[in-house]
Structure formats: structure tokens, C-alpha cells
Amino acid sequence: MRAVAVVYALLGLFALCVPLLGIYPVFMMQVLCFAMFACAYNLLLGFGRMLSFGHAAFFGAAAYATGWLVTAHAWGPGAAILAGVAVAALLGLVVGALAIRRQGIYFAMITLALAQLVYFVCLEAPFTGGENGLQGVPRGRLLGLLPLKSDLVLYYLVLAVFVAVFLFIRRVVHSPFGQVLKAIRDNEPRAISLGYEINRYKLLAFVLSATLAGLAGSLKALVFGFVTLSDVQQSTSGEVVLMTLLGGTGTFFGPVVGAAVVTTLQQYLSDLVGGWVIAIIGAIFVGCVLSFRRGIVGELAALRLRRPRRPRP
Amino acid sequence: MTSVFGIPVAVILGQLMLGLVNGSFYAMLSLGLAVIFGLMGVVNFAHGAFYTLGAFAALLGLQLFGINYWVALIVAPLAVGVLGMLIERLLLRRVYGLDPLYGLLLTFGLALVCEGSLNQVFGATGQSYPVPPALEGGLNLGFMFLPLYRAWVIAVSIVVCFSTWYVIERTRLGATLRAAKENAPLLQSFGVNVPLLVAGTFGGGVALAALAGVLASPIVLVNSHMGSSLVVVVFAVVVIGGMGSILGAIVSGLVLGLVEGLTKVLYPEASDIVVFVIMALVLILRPAGLFGRD
Numbered sequence: 001m002r003a004v005a006v007v008y009a010l011l012g013l014f015a016l017c018v019p020l021l022g023i024y025p026v027f028m029m030q031v032l033c034f035a036m037f038a039c040a041y042n043l044l045l046g047f048g049r050m051l052s053f054g055h056a057a058f059f060g061a062a063a064y065a066t067g068w069l070v071t072a073h074a075w076g077p078g079a080a081i082l083a084g085v086a087v088a089a090l091l092g093l094v095v096g097a098l099a100i101r102r103q104g105i106y107f108a109m110i111t112l113a114l115a116q117l118v119y120f121v122c123l124e125a126p127f128t129g130g131e132n133g134l135q136g137v138p139r140g141r142l143l144g145l146l147p148l149k150s151d152l153v154l155y156y157l158v159l160a161v162f163v164a165v166f167l168f169i170r171r172v173v174h175s176p177f178g179q180v181l182k183a184i185r186d187n188e189p190r191a192i193s194l195g196y197e198i199n200r201y202k203l204l205a206f207v208l209s210a211t212l213a214g215l216a217g218s219l220k221a222l223v224f225g226f227v228t229l230s231d232v233q234q235s236t237s238g239e240v241v242l243m244t245l246l247g248g249t250g251t252f253f254g255p256v257v258g259a260a261v262v263t264t265l266q267q268y269l270s271d272l273v274g275g276w277v278i279a280i281i282g283a284i285f286v287g288c289v290l291s292f293r294r295g296i297v298g299e300l301a302a303l304r305l306r307r308p309r310r311p312r313p
Numbered sequence: 314m315t316s317v318f319g320i321p322v323a324v325i326l327g328q329l330m331l332g333l334v335n336g337s338f339y340a341m342l343s344l345g346l347a348v349i350f351g352l353m354g355v356v357n358f359a360h361g362a363f364y365t366l367g368a369f370a371a372l373l374g375l376q377l378f379g380i381n382y383w384v385a386l387i388v389a390p391l392a393v394g395v396l397g398m399l400i401e402r403l404l405l406r407r408v409y410g411l412d413p414l415y416g417l418l419l420t421f422g423l424a425l426v427c428e429g430s431l432n433q434v435f436g437a438t439g440q441s442y443p444v445p446p447a448l449e450g451g452l453n454l455g456f457m458f459l460p461l462y463r464a465w466v467i468a469v470s471i472v473v474c475f476s477t478w479y480v481i482e483r484t485r486l487g488a489t490l491r492a493a494k495e496n497a498p499l500l501q502s503f504g505v506n507v508p509l510l511v512a513g514t515f516g517g518g519v520a521l522a523a524l525a526g527v528l529a530s531p532i533v534l535v536n537s538h539m540g541s542s543l544v545v546v547v548f549a550v551v552v553i554g555g556m557g558s559i560l561g562a563i564v565s566g567l568v569l570g571l572v573e574g575l576t577k578v579l580y581p582e583a584s585d586i587v588v589f590v591i592m593a594l595v596l597i598l599r600p601a602g603l604f605g606r607d
Contacts, residue, residue, distance in 0.1 A: 051414045053421075098593055101600040105356045105413055106552060110596065113549040117589035124582060234541065238421060245418065275433040282425025289419040290407055 003304075015159055025151040026223060031263045032162045033220040038243040038255030039169050040212030045241070046250030047173055048205045049185040050100075051108045054115025055213050055240050057095065060232025061118055062088040062214030063221040067134040068127050070222070077140045077148055081218040088214020089207055091118070096206030100199055103188075112234070119232045133228030137221055148222065158219055165212055170252055172208065181205050213240075235278075242281065245288050248295025257296050318579075325578050326457040332574015333567065334463050334532070337470030338364075338525050340566030342547040343554065344474055345521035347562040348481065352494045352514045354413055355405065358420040361544030362427040363519045366393050367526025368535045369431060372442050382445040382531075389527045390520040397519030398512040405515065406508075424541065432537035439534025466528050473524065474563045481559055490514060549592040554604050561604025 014021075018028050037059055044050045066084035069075040075083070099110045122128045129135070139148035148154045172178050184191040184198050191198050221227045230236060239262060247258025262281070270277045288295070294302060316322060342360055349357050357363075370389035374380035380388065400423065408415040444462050451460040481487040492500045493510050501507045526540070533539055547566075554565030569588050577584040595603060 051417070098596045101596050102552070105350075105417055106556075108414070108417055109356070109548040109552050110592070112545055113552065113589050113592055116545045116549075117586050120585045120589075124585075234545065238425065241418070241421075276429065278429030279426045279433065280429075282422045282427075282429055285422025285425060286404065286419060289415050289422060290404065293411075293415070 019152050019155060025155040027263075027267065029151075029155055029158045029223045030220070031260050032158050033216045033223060034240070034243065034263050035256040035259040036162050036165050036219070037213050037216035037240050038247065038259045039166060039252075040209050040216060041240045042244045042249060042251075042255040043169055043172065043212070044205055044209040045244055046254075047178060047185060048181050048202060050202065050206065051104075051241070052099070052111040052206075052209075053108045053234075053237050053241065054095065054111035054113075054118075055210070056232050056234065056236035057115035057118035058088040058092055058210040058213040059217035059220075059236065059240075060122065060227070060229075061091050061217070063217035063227045063231045064122060064128055064134065066218040067137040067221040067227040070140060071134055071137050072127065077142050077222055081215070081222070084218035084221070085211055085214045088217065089211040092207040092210020092214075093203070096203050096210065100202045100206065112237070115232070115237060116234065119229070119234070122232050123229060128227075131229065133226060133231075134221075135226050137225045137227065139222050139225065154223065158223065161215070161219060165215065166252070166256075169212070173252075177201065177204070239281075242285055242288070244295075246284065246292075246295055248298035248301075251295065251297040251301065254295050254297035261296070320578055323457045325575075328574045328578045329571060330457075330459070330463060330467075330574070332571045332577070334466050334570070335573060336567040336570015337467050338529060338543065338566075339547055339550050339570050340474050340563045341470050341521050341525040341528075342544065343550045343562040343566045344477060344559065345518040346547065346551055347554075347556050347559050348477070348521070349515055349518040350556050351559065352490050353511060354494075355416040355515075356413065356420070357515075357518065358417050358544075359424040359427065360420075360519070360522050360547070361540030361542075362424040363393055363397065363522040363540070364526040364529070364543065365431065365537060365540035366396070366427065367523025368442070368530040368533075368539060369435070369526075370523065371527045371530050372440060372535050375442065382442075382527075386524070386527055390523040393523035393526075394516040394520030398516035401512045401515040402508075428537050428541060435537065437536060437538070439536035439539070442530035442535055444531040462531060466532070469528060470525070471567075473521070477521070478559050478563065546588050549588045552592050553588075553595045553602060555602025557602075558604040561602070565603060 015028075019025055037055070041052070041055050044052055044055075062084035064084075065087040066077075066080040069080040069083055070077065095111060095114045098114065099107050102110060123130060139154060141147050142157065146153055146157070148157065173182075180191065180196055180201050183194075184196070184201055188198060217231065220231070243258035243262045244255045245258070246261060247256065248254025265281070265284075266277060269280060273280065292299065317325060342364060346357060346360055349355055349360075367389050370392055371380075371382070371385040374385050374389065375382075404419060404423070405416065408419055448462040448465050451458055452464075453459075481490060489500070489505060490510060493505070493507050497507050522540075529539070550566050550569050551562065553569065554561040556562070569591065572591070573584055573587055576587040583590070
């Protein structure tokens, strides 16, 4: 347990010092946004065993909502983020209510299809800018005070939000609600026979996950200053699955590691190999499923458990 | 009677025919998915990629070796089917017995590998495949113009779909396949080579997708993402029809194609999403799907 605390402390120190280390803050913000997205996704896949293939819909819809309100209606960033999150939550409620009517693979196909519907709406709707997306989204001032135009200020804001989301998810998973969710994951018929209204738990988990994914999307819109169709696309849904799987489903820190690895790969690999990056990501996916199902953090945790304990002095 | 709701009948019929062409592809793809799922319990997320591969096999065969359309119609599905069997033997086999979600994730990764590579090698812009000379032109039926090639696609698809249904539901081979799903060890003890049967099933389902790809190549532009956009609609079709039923997959594919064509006439803005909306309605009214048994 102590080793884990040391790792967290070092990571926290690193995150605080990022601007001093000369790491491009926009890149770090991208990592943090996707880490938040993957953590939100993990709440659903890792703790609820629901494989959604349409999470980009919530991420992207919130990004569009925030981007549009800030650009066309000159809303402040705080209110626009809240509105984006509300859109994602509402969308999560609708999609979730439909999707939980089936399980397993059907669940995946339903979320994929409904996300495609959201994609087409974003493509056709008058306020999304069609193929161009929304460009030049201003960051504005948070609550009229904090100038988010500065990368440094925005970085610490994103970091703070990320830490809050991370701790919130831990809290949720350790709450009675989270325990029931895990019970449903492990044995659905047993949970039913114990008298739990499993659909309510599943729906709440879905809405929570969609809401937090939306928060990540809204922040991403402000960080980059643009929203495009790729934010709502199938490939983004696939990416978040990969991040979670690669890092370790059902572990708290796995999705963060997965997001960091995948984002870094995309950034640096695309300079080296160009368009092959999609095929390489696909190959990582295959490798992960075949021989690495617990993910990076999951495998490390398993290793720690297997190592014989040192005798106490 | 030359117009309904102020829309000329010829236009409606034309769109219905285009819808039926799309429906033919939906039917062939959802049939392949249903066969693979029904007999192996695997959802093949790479189904769209195999459809794309079929089209590319036809295109490259023509460009590199001068293989004509009629030969490609046989050879491309065979080649893709063999590739499918290899994939089943080398990769897919390793996730049997695990949560079915892993099969889905594995095939999703394969689809990315396949489409990403095709995109990198051939670029994102599509290439066109010529309509075979024997099927050029069309017939003027008086009330509408019927392009020969599209009529051919519909005919081939219906024949192939119903033969597949017949083989699985009415022949001895089909009975053996269904027995393999029911109780593989018992069947094996009767001396049937079950692993080969399973590989063959996957190869067959995938070959159906490739055949659809060859059929589609003269109508659509052949590019790396032609399959991924189609397969999402096919998944919705599968949810609507219920994956347990082979006949259900065929019928819902064809009907949804028609519905999509009709939407294009009445309310074109919704034609891309109508299948998804129907899926949502089916989930509310009849969650197991129209032909579902679970």
C-alpha cells in the first residue's frame, strides 16, 4: 500500500511541475482530458461490465454544446462547460435507457448505432459547422476572473478538474452504489435475486459515465479551441475503449496510464510512421486482447500480489 | 396516376430500387454476422473490413492481373474466406471460452489494422470499378428505368441469401453445424472435425461479406472506409431483426433497405438516421428484436 502512495505522490508532484519541466502544456491537457474520458468510461466497463462503443457521442456532444455556446452566444466558459455536461447527461439518460434493455454484445451494438445517429445529427445540424466543425472557440475568463487564455492557468484548471473527477470516481466505486454495481457485474442473476433493481443501477452508472465523458469533451473544446466531427466519431469511441483496456479495466489508475500511452503514441508515432498509426493502434488492440487482458496496471498489480512477501523484521 | 403526394411514381420506384440494392447488402452482411454469431457466439466487428477487402480484391485483381468481374465474383470471396479461416485458427480461437466481449474487441482491432493499412496504401479517395459490359445499360419498363447492374445485384443477393438459409436450415451439413453449436464434444466423438467446421463457418460468413463487397464495387467508390460506415447500419439491422434468426437477418436487411429508400423520397434529411430511429423504437417495444428468441 505504501508503494502505491509513493507512486501517487510522485505523479502528483510531476503533474504540478509540468510547466517547469518544459513539457508542452497543451499536450498535457490533451492527455488529462482523455484520461478523464477514459476514467469515466472505465466506470462503465470496468465496474459495470457494460461495453459501450458509442462514448464519443457524449464526449463530442458536450464539446459541440460548449463550443457553440461560447462562440455563437458569448457564454462564459464556466456556464458553457456546465451546459455541455448537462447535454451529455441528458443524452446519456436517453441512450442508456435504450441500451440497458439488452446485454453484452447487443449493448455494444446499440450504443454504437445510437452514437452514429448523434454523429449524423452533428454532421447535418445547422449550428455545428458541418464538415468544418466549430473553429476559433474562445477560452474566455472563468467566472469573469481567471484568464484561461493563458495555457498555464488552463492547465492547472484542467488538472484540478481531473483530480476531482478521479477522486469522485473512487468515491462512487467505494460507495454502496458502487458495491452493488460490482455485484451486478460479477453475477447479474444473483443481484436480481437479492432484490436489487439492477436496471436502475445500470442506468445511473451509464448516466454518470456519460456526464463525466461530457465534462472531458467540454474541457477539450476549450483547450484546443475547436470542435470537429472526429470528436463524435466512431474512431474516438474505439480509442477510449483501447485506452481503458490497455491501461487496465477495473483499476483506478489504468485508464490514466492507457490514455497517456495512446495519446503519446498518436502524437509521436504519427511523425515517424504517418498514417500507419491507425493500423498500429489496431495491432496493439489485438495484442492486448490476446495476451494482456488485465492491462498495464492490472498486470503490475497481479505481479505485486504474486511476489512473495518479505518477512517482517 | 403518375404521382403520389406530388412525387412522380418513377422517382419513388427508382428510390425504392436503390433502397432494395442497399437492402441486399444489409441482408448479405447481417446474414454473415448471424451465421457467425449463431454458430460460434462471436460478434464479428471486422465484418465491414472483410466487405472492404472483397471490393479491394476485385479491384486489384483487375488492375494487376486483369482478372475480370465474373472470375472475381468467385475468386475474391474464396480468397477472403481463406484469410478468414486463417484468422479464426490463429487469433480468434484464443478467445473462445472467455467473455464474448473479447471476441468483439479482438475483431474491432483487426478491423482497424485492415482499414488503416488499406487507407495508408491506397489513400482515402475512392477508385471506381467498371460495370461489366454484359450488365451495362438498363431496361425501360415504361413506368421506370431499371439499370441492369442493380437488378443483377438484387437478384444475386436474394439467391445467395436464400441458398445460405437453405443450407443451414434444411441440409445435413447445416444440421451438423447446428449440432456443433449445441454440443461440440459429443459431435467430435462421432468423428466430425469440429475445429475445421468452426473455421469453415467463419470463413463462409466472411466470404459472404466479401461477395457483397465485390457486388458493390461497380456501384460505390472502392475505398478503405466503405465497410466501416456500412457495418454500423448492419449492426442496427441485426439489433432490429434479432441475431438468433437467419431468416430474420435476411428479411430485416431487405425491408430496412426499402424503408431507407422510401425515406429518401419523403424526407431526405432523415434517410441516414432512419434505421437507427427504428432500432430505438424496436428496443422500446420489443427489446428482443422482431425475430429474436431470447
